[in-house]
Amino acid sequence: MSNAQESQSPALDRVQADLAVLLPGSGSRADFVRRAFGPALDEAGIPLVAVQPDPRRLIASSLEALSQATQGGRRVLAGGVSIGAAVGVLWAAQNPHSAAGVVAALPAWTGAPDAAPAARSARHTAALLREHGIDAVIREMRASSPDWLADELEASWRDQWPALADALDEASRFGAVTDDVLSSVRVPVGIAAAPDDPVHPWEAAAQWQAHLARAHITPVTLIDAGRDPAVLGHGCLDSLRALGAL
Structure with missing residues (x-):
């Protein structure tokens, strides 16, 4: 390929x-x-x-x-x-x-990122973070992700909290x-x-x-x-x- x-x-x-x-x-x-x-x-x-x-x-x-x-x-x-x-x-x-x-x-x-899967995912995660908080979102993410990805995302998301949702939204508009x-x-x-x-x-x-x-x-x-x-x-x-x- x-x-x-x-x-x-x-x-x-x-x-x-x-x-x-x-x-x-x-x-x-x-x-x-x-x-x-x-x-x-x-x-x-x-x-x-x-x-x-x-x-x-x-x-x-x-x-x-x-x-x-x-x-x-x-x-x-x-x-x-x-x-x-x-x-x-x-x-x-x-x-x-x-x-x-x-x-x-x-x-x-x-x-324009409107229909891109990565942009949609970022917007969705940002909305969940604002509505439910980081602990609940991480629990949901871990339930649907392989261990290596869940470990990586949890560490990086906690590092960037509470500004994480803003960063995800900004990325989704780029x-x-x-x-x-x-x-x-x-x-x-x-x-x-x-x-x-x-x-x-x-x-x-x-x-x-x-x-x-x-x-x-x-x-x-x-x-x-x-x-x-x-x-x-x-x-x-x-x-x-x-x-x-x-």
Whole structure:
């Protein structure tokens, strides 16, 4: 299921990053980013900064962290997981001279998020949190989630409470990554997507790939990512290697 798209633009070359600045998905945390991307980046010799966004200013604080990392002229490999990947690709479009590349694990949607499964899930969870409180919502989540996911979500949700509902709502409204924004990104983009993920559907990653100037998708599975989150980071960097960018 992997595929690639390339253009003739001379701006598209190898990733020459001074560091990677990566963002978690909505409701997730920097610790997951470290476990997901740290091993692959260590092998590639790229230092990792795993960002914990401010849940009260999810998008703004994420963009600020990326821009702050460029001080001194450093070039950044941007991206992350789900909404983190979306913010990373938006930043790369807005900062072409500072972006060295993008790694995008489990893209969730393009453009308006209204019908996207991940956005609907975030809105639903935010509403439940406001109505029932975090303890009741965690109990319900645990009853319907595999243990590895339930443990991860409980830890990250409690870390972000009581601002968690606001962060989920903000993520669910994020529509800045349009087809035109994707088409404007000139750096290589390594994508990892899971055909068995109903919340981050393969079709979303394929739409990103179709509009990006240079991108490759490596398939992973949620089962494997549950056993070892590093599967996501290895998938993204394998995609960059498939492009000849690493």
